[in-house]
Amino acid sequence: MQIVTIAAVAENGVIGDGKDIPWKIEDDWERFRRLTTGNFLLMGRSTYEAIGRPLPNRTTVVITHQDDFEAPAPQGKTRVLVAHSIEEGIRAARTARGSLAKNIIYVAGGGEIYAQTMDVANALDITEVKLSPEGTVHFPEIDREKWLEIRREQHETHDYVKYVPVSHTARLTLVPATPADAPEWTKLASHPVVAEQSAGLRVRDEAEAAERLARRAASWDANSLDQWTIRRTEDNEFVGIGGLRRRELENGDHVWLLDYQLVPELQGNGYTPEMVRAALEQVRQVDREARVRAMIRPRNVKSIEIAEQAGLKKIEERTDPSGQPIHLFQGWVRELV
Ligand SMILES: NC(=O)c1ccc[n+]([C@@H]2O[C@H](COP(=O)([O-])OP(=O)(O)OC[C@H]3O[C@@H](n4cnc5c(N)ncnc54)[C@H](OP(=O)(O)O)[C@@H]3O)[C@@H](O)[C@H]2O)c1
Incomplete structure (x- = not known):
């Protein structure tokens, strides 16, 4: 609630x-x-x-x-x-x-x-x-x-x-994502390493990014939760974008999709689990009866580790529209850590 x-x-x-x-x-x-x-x-x-x-x-x-x-x-x-x-x-x-x-x-x-x-x-x-x-x-x-x-x-x-709310973790400032973040996100998403890692988040140009971010902002407005623009508190450096995106299901239910894109040079510092913990804390407050999902490429070992640490369990193996394998992880908010 x-x-x-x-x-x-x-x-x-x-x-x-x-x-x-x-x-x-x-x-x-x-x-x-x-x-x-x-x-x-x-x-x-x-x-x-x-x-x-x-x-x-x-x-x-x-x-x-x-x-x-x-x-x-x-x-x-x-x-x-x-x-x-x-x-x-x-x-x-x-x-x-x-x-x-x-x-x-x-x-x-x-x-x-x-x-x-x-x-x-x-x-x-x-x-x-x-x-x-x-x-x-x-x-x-x-x-x-x-x-x-x-x-x-x-x-x-x-x-x-x-x-x-703007959230703060030990090292990060998590600012609700808005269309103002479109230039940074577009640049990040076009990085070949990020494009390769990402299963769900794709963006072609700034106009498309702004349109998608407007939806994220609308979801923040309605749900007090969605994706963040992630900055390093110490120097305000753009670290990436991530958090939980609300996805409506055909049966009228909804889930929260956990995903993120981090600047490649800043990966490996433990920023992702730090952000994930904050995202789970936020969803626990506002939507405790919901489920969290993550779609992860099987070769993305680090993301699988982070999902499993949070308590998500693999429930399905699929191929995405481009024919690439993708694994679906899921957990109930109240059971996640
Ligand atoms: N502009 C707006 O949107 C808006 C909205 C609402 C109100 N207002 C205005 O705000 C004013 C009223 O505000 P107010 O600050 O005087 O009073 P209030 O916040 O409405 O009520 C204060 C009372 O709440 C109880 N209380 C407060 N904290 C408590 C706690 N931690 N545990 C248990 N009880 C607690 C106490 O009741 P007891 O004394 O019974 O213990 C206290 O006297 C009015 O002028 C009203 O018109 C404006």
């Missing part, structure tokens, strides 16, 4: 004044209703009371220290749960009756709850309000080292902006 923070934030960071929100944007409220319906809302007791009623067709998880805080009885699809910490609230949503892996836990404020969930959120869905009103409650600062803007939809009085 993804945890997505949803908030309307003024230019000066204000999100509220006392109990109130110092603006009224119909379109934003309607969008909030549309996105959150059928999903979970995690909110502080003050915000819950400021709204004054359980929002319909959603499960609201109210966070409070009060042991005797009573939730109203459920009415159809409108439910309220009570939790006494953020962790308990997230667990309550994940284990609630009828809770599905595709449901989203929307962190819906207020200031105290936003501040305590910045490290667990998988995405930020921010309505940037083009005002600077007076107010007593603020949104935490969005650290650009940790968050990448993946989408911006502009309106006259406000913009809808989506942020997804």
Whole structure:
């Protein structure tokens, strides 16, 4: 389940004044209703009371220290749960009756709850309000080292902006892939060593790369997970592209394809397993009930070793459209290491 923070934030960071929100944007409220319906809302007791009623067709998880805080009885699809910490609230949503892996836990404020969930959120869905009103409650600062803007939809009085996380491993900075990475990827993919190694990732020119990367960015937006552009943190050197790509199956299910292309001169440094561990950690957070697959050429011994170390098992031997042998490895996310 993804945890997505949803908030309307003024230019000066204000999100509220006392109990109130110092603006009224119909379109934003309607969008909030549309996105959150059928999903979970995690909110502080003050915000819950400021709204004054359980929002319909959603499960609201109210966070409070009060042991005797009573939730109203459920009415159809409108439910309220009570939790006494953020962790308990997230667990309550994940284990609630009828809770599905595709449901989203929307962190819906207020200031105290936003501040305590910045490290667990998988995405930020921010309505940037083009005002600077007076107010007593603020949104935490969005650290650009940790968050990448993946989408911006502009309106006259406000913009809808989506942020997804930049991940950091011991030596690597993993930035969600976007069309801006097309020139580096095209150059990398045309390297004969990389073309020879790659089973799934092929790219002919920059336009094609940009088009494919736009799909990766859209998947980040929808799933809080997809491929990264991999950089060495120390000097920002481009290391390659890789991670998990969502692939829809004909039966309506989906899998996450693990693949990567690394600059040949930088291979052999252990960067791949470092990135793979981060990818598995990310999928564990947002899509625990899914499967991960990898398509690997049998002669690519190193990649087979990495896949097996992660817990993937060979399930099929095939030939690809070019007639070359390819082995399919697979594992359930919850069983991978
Ligand atoms: N612009 C937006 O998108 C937006 C969205 C939501 C809210 N808001 C605004 O935000 C303001 C409310 O924010 P706020 O910061 O004052 O309050 P809040 O975050 O809504 O709620 C704070 C309350 O949550 C409970 N709480 C917080 N952390 C907890 C924890 N770790 N464990 C257990 N309980 C915990 C406590 O309840 P108890 O006191 O009961 O223990 C605390 O008093 C209002 O102005 C509202 O309009 C704006």
